[in-house]
Amino acid sequence: MFGDWAMEVAEAELSSTLPRRWAHTQGVGQRAVKVGQILGQDATLLVAAATLHDVGYAPRLAVTGFHPLDGARFLRDEHGADERLVRLVANHSFALLEAEERSLREELVSEFPILKRPLLVDALVYCDMTTTPDGGRTTAEERVAEIRGRYGDDSVVGRFIRRAAPEIFASVERVEAALAAQPR
Template identity: 75%
Template sequence: MGESIVGWALRVSGAELSSVLPRRWAHSKGVARRAVGLEQILGGDFGLLVASAALHDVGYAPRLAETGFHPLDGARFLRDVHGADERLVRLVANHSFALLEAEERGLRAVLEAEFPLLDDQRLVDALVYCDMTTTPDGQVNTVDSRLAEITGRYGSDSVVGRFIRRASPEILAAVGRVEAALAAQPR
C-alpha cells in the first residue's frame, strides 16, 4: 500500500520548510497536530484536513515564492508539481480567509479563478481553527492571542495587519463554530 496523504503532506512540507524556515515548519507541524484533535467532527475528511494543515504554509518556502503570497504560491506548487488532490489544493489556497488578504494584494481575482472556495464549510472552518489556535512555534494558543500576535509581528498598517483586522470577525466565527461542534460531541 502507498504512502498516506498525511505522510505525504508531512514529507513534502518538511522538505520545503524544515531547513530554510524551521519556525514555519514548527508552526505547520503544530497546526497538523491540532487537526488530529478534530477527527470526531470530520469523519472521512479527517486525513484531508491533517494534510492541508501540514501544507497550509508551504508557499512560504523561498524557492516557491513566485507571487509573494504564500497561499497562492503553495497551492500552485501542490497542483503543478505534485498533482495534489483538488480539495487539498483549494484548502491550502484559501486557508484562514486568504481571499481577503489576496484582495489587499490585488490578487483576489487570480486566487478565485484558479482555486475556488470549497463548499464544505466544516473543512474550511476546521483549517481556520487549527491555524488560528497555533502559535508560530507550534504550540496551542487562543484565537485572540494568535490574532494579536499576527498584528504585532506584521504591524497594524501592513498588508497582513489590514487583512487580519478585516478577517478577524470571520476567523472568530469559524473558530466558534468548531468549538461548538467539539462541545457537542459525546465525551
C-alpha cells in the same frame, strides 16, 4: 491517503529554510489530528491541508509572495495534488481577504475556488489560528493580536487580519461548538 506524503513535502520545503514556520506547521497538523474527529471522512484531508497550509512560504516557492497562492500552485503543478487539498491550501484562514489586499483576488478565485465544505474550512481556520508561530496552543484572539504585532496594522497582513478577525473568531467558535457536542 495524504498523511505521510503531506508531512514529507512540508518537511522538505520548510524544515531547514524556515524552522519556525516548520514548528508552526507541525503544531497545526497535530491540532488537525484532534479536530478531525468532527469531520468523519474529511479528517485525513484536514490533516493534509493543515500540514501543507504554509508550504508556500518556502523561499524556492515564493513566486507572488502570497503564500496561499504560491503553495497551492506548487502542490497542483509539481505534485498533482488532490484538487480539494489544493483549494483548501489556497483559501486557508480567509486568504481571499488577503488576496484582495494584494490585488490577487481574481487569480485566487479563478484558479482555486473556495471549497463548499463549511465545517472543513472552519476546522482548518481553527487549527491555524489556535497555534502559535512556535507550534504551541493559543486562543484565536491571542493569535490575531500576535500577527498584528508582528506585521503592524498598516501592512498588507495587518490590514487583512483586522478584516478577517471577525470571521476567524466565528469559525473558531463553530469548531469549538462542534467539538463540545462530540460524545466523550
